[in-house]
Amino acid sequence: xxLSRRKASSYPWDLILGKIITCMAGTNNRGALMEDWMxxxxxxxxxxxxxxxxxxxxxxxxxxxSENCSNKTQDGIDxxxxxxxxxxxxxxxxxxxxxxxxxxxxxxxxxxxxxxxxAERMAARAGFGILKIDTSRVSSSAPIRSPVTIPPGVSPRExxxxxxxxxxxxAQPSPTTxxxxxxxxxxxxxxxxxxxxxxxxxxxDDSAFSFxxxxxxxxxxxxxxxxxxxxxxxxxxxxxxxxxxxxxxSNSTGTKDITDTNLVKPKTxxxxxxxxxxxxxxxxxESEENENGEYSSAPVTAPAxxxxxxxxxxxxxxxxxxxxxxxxxxxxxxxxxxxxxxRSHEGHVTEIVYKGSHSHPLPHPNRRPSVPFSQxxxxxxxxxxxxxxxxxxxxxxxxxxxxxxxxHDVHNGVLETKQSGSLTTTETADTSVMESREAVDVxxxxxxxxxxxxxxxxxxxxxxxxxxxKRxxxxxxxxVGCGVRKHVERASNDxxxxxxxxxxxxxxxxxxxxxxxGHPSSSAAPQASSLxxxxxxxQASIAQFGGIATYGSVCLPPxxxxxxxxxxxxxxxxxxxxxxxxxxxxMPLHIPGHPPAVQHYPGLMLPRGEMKVNHEEQPVAARxxxxxxxxxx
DNA sequence: AGCCTTTGACCAGCG
DNA sequence: TCGCTGGTCAAAGGC
Numbered sequence: 001x002x003l004s005r006r007k008a009s010s011y012p013w014d015l016i017l018g019k020i021i022t023c024m025a026g027t028n029n030r031g032a033l034m035e036d037w038m039x040x041x042x043x044x045x046x047x048x049x050x051x052x053x054x055x056x057x058x059x060x061x062x063x064x065x066s067e068n069c070s071n072k073t074q075d076g077i078d079x080x081x082x083x084x085x086x087x088x089x090x091x092x093x094x095x096x097x098x099x100x101x102x103x104x105x106x107x108x109x110x111x112x113x114x115x116x117x118x119a120e121r122m123a124a125r126a127g128f129g130i131l132k133i134d135t136s137r138v139s140s141s142a143p144i145r146s147p148v149t150i151p152p153g154v155s156p157r158e159x160x161x162x163x164x165x166x167x168x169x170x171a172q173p174s175p176t177t178x179x180x181x182x183x184x185x186x187x188x189x190x191x192x193x194x195x196x197x198x199x200x201x202x203x204x205d206d207s208a209f210s211f212x213x214x215x216x217x218x219x220x221x222x223x224x225x226x227x228x229x230x231x232x233x234x235x236x237x238x239x240x241x242x243x244x245x246x247x248x249x250s251n252s253t254g255t256k257d258i259t260d261t262n263l264v265k266p267k268t269x270x271x272x273x274x275x276x277x278x279x280x281x282x283x284x285x286e287s288e289e290n291e292n293g294e295y296s297s298a299p300v301t302a303p304a305x306x307x308x309x310x311x312x313x314x315x316x317x318x319x320x321x322x323x324x325x326x327x328x329x330x331x332x333x334x335x336x337x338x339x340x341x342x343r344s345h346e347g348h349v350t351e352i353v354y355k356g357s358h359s360h361p362l363p364h365p366n367r368r369p370s371v372p373f374s375q376x377x378x379x380x381x382x383x384x385x386x387x388x389x390x391x392x393x394x395x396x397x398x399x400x401x402x403x404x405x406x407x408h409d410v411h412n413g414v415l416e417t418k419q420s421g422s423l424t425t426t427e428t429a430d431t432s433v434m435e436s437r438e439a440v441d442v443x444x445x446x447x448x449x450x451x452x453x454x455x456x457x458x459x460x461x462x463x464x465x466x467x468x469x470k471r472x473x474x475x476x477x478x479x480v481g482c483g484v485r486k487h488v489e490r491a492s493n494d495x496x497x498x499x500x501x502x503x504x505x506x507x508x509x510x511x512x513x514x515x516x517x518g519h520p521s522s523s524a525a526p527q528a529s530s531l532x533x534x535x536x537x538x539q540a541s542i543a544q545f546g547g548i549a550t551y552g553s554v555c556l557p558p559x560x561x562x563x564x565x566x567x568x569x570x571x572x573x574x575x576x577x578x579x580x581x582x583x584x585x586x587m588p589l590h591i592p593g594h595p596p597a598v599q600h601y602p603g604l605m606l607p608r609g610e611m612k613v614n615h616e617e618q619p620v621a622a623r624x625x626x627x628x629x630x631x632x633x
Numbered sequence: 634a635g636c637c638t639t640t641g642a643c644c645a646g647c648g
Numbered sequence: 649t650c651g652c653t654g655g656t657c658a659a660a661g662g663c
Contacts, residue, residue, distance in 0.1 A: 310637095311636080311637065311638085312637070312638055312639080313638090314639090314640085315638085315639070315640075316640095326638095331636085331637090
């Protein structure tokens with residue numbers, strides 16, 4: 001695959017921070033702080049630079065912080081592409097203190113092609129080059145602990161603006177969403193929503209969490225419809241998605257039939273958002289897997305998986321509807337958002353439709369709706385735009401287990417997608433929720449029929465494929481041995497419309513869950529049996545921290561963070577596995593091409609207890625990592 | 634006590 | 649106008 005993966009075994013986290021910081025320093029005069037921060041460890045730059053050039057001197061972050069930095073976007077992109085071209089299969093795994101990469105078996109050509117296209121597009125959109133990381137020089141023996149690298153094509157900004165964070169993008173401005181400036185007065189929060197203590201303990205015991213690489217998924221086909229959208233936030237979130245796409249690996253355009261469409265489980269990717277998701281997340285949504293590996297109807301989780309608090313206010317068996325439909329309202333005061341969820345008798349979510357946009361930031365994971373909104377209101381300093389307050393209309397539909405081939409209908413601003421054995425999501429207008437949960441990406445592509453099978457993986461990793469009118473992203477659940485794939489397709493010209501399709505069934509339980517706090521839903525599926533294996537703590541995906549499949553969040557060290565106003569950033573790129581030797585481990589980051597002075601920093605703070613892996617419970621609690629970033633202005 | 638789900642009834646839109 | 653349907657309300661009860 002990518003060069004970056006060649007030596008993942010032990011390279012320092014040299015990536016992003018350097019660049020980010022550089023920009024920050026340039027704009028904010030925080031260079032000194034950074035230096036304090038810097039570790040004596042070998043410069044990551046050296047290690048990385050071989051492949052990656054210095055072209056990223058001003059990356060996405062610079063854009064974020066200021067316009068001062070010029071971008072060398074195109075160059076970066078080109079190089080990124082080239083790197084991909086040369087990529088091959090690789091599997092790198094470092095058991096401790098290192099990022100793990102699993103080999104992607106994607107066709108390099110396809111990847112490069114699609115990837116490059118995306119990268120370029122993204123770069124154009126974002127105005128920055130794609131970050132490249134060269135890990136080849138990093139030796140496994142390097143004394144660096146907990147190194148993290150960013151795969152080629154992934155820029156810090158992408159990381160921050162990961163679709164996973166879409167909800168935030170809408171609701172709460174934060175570095176991760178790209179909505180907010182990176183400066184945050186208060187430290188970002190890492191707390192994942194409702195993570196059970198067990199999980200936490202386990203995590204601690206393991207002292208590590210990881211991002212697992214994702215295999216390339218087969219290219220399913222979707223139909224997308226666009227709908228006018230109303231909210232600016234939506235656009236942002238979409239943009240984020242687009243950026244994220246660059247990091248994704250593209251896949252071939254071939255069609256594929258999928259036979260294992262048994263379950264449609266939206267997992268939360270909020271488990272994933274990215275639903276998902278994620279959800280999400282994504283909203284990745286709403287169904288959860290119980291220990292058996294079966295998804296419980298998890299009604300409990302469904303509403304909450306997107307990170308927002310929902311209240312069910314009705315249920316109805318719609319005519320001609322295979323499944324009962326439940327109606328949920330966002331419990332946040334004055335929030336107009338509603339969603340409809342259809343679940344199969346087995347508790348699988350077959351369709352989710354979101355309507356409206358949240359007028360508030362993503363609630364704190366640990367808080368109940370009753371918590372004064374004021375706490376969050378400040379986050380929306382800029383008003384509606386930042387907060388996504390405008391209650392525009394948006395709808396997202398997540399469908400699964402449709403009997404036959406896909407049928408996509410767009411009407412009344414609602415796009416519906418149906419695919420047999422698949423779960424799809426459709427969004428129009430503001431759909432922060434869905435996106436967040438599902439870590440939705442834009443997808444494009446042909447409308448050839450490609451069967452999909454549904455399940456909503458907690459973590460996905462993927463690639464992209466883009467066509468003129470549509471962009472499609474492919475994700476694969478990062479859980480070891482799990483074959484669930486997710487495809488996200490979005491019309492290029494209308495990013496507000498998103499269709500997410502899940503293929504396959506998770507063979508594992510949902511990474512994180514929030515069940516504990518929630519009320520058990522009546523429709524909850526039976527507890528799982530032993531069929532599914534629990535993820536190993538060490539292998540726990542970041543997705544498990546909040547339903548984010550492929551990204552992980554990182555934060556600057558407290559010192560720097562505080563100095564920068566609580567700047568917290570970072571999402572691990574897709575396909576990466578991060579292992580944390582111990583909570584609170586500092587990981588140097590390096591961004592190739594960054595000025596030596598700011599080349600690497602002690603890096604990421606992975607606070608103990610902040611990032612948790614929950615293998616025990618349902619993902620209800622699972623929320624996008626972004627959720628953990630609360631900004632306090 | 635608060636919040637949520639459940640569930641039957643009610644309301645509104647549409648043909 | 650009526651009936652159908654989807655969506656919402658609100659009381660009751662559970663956690």
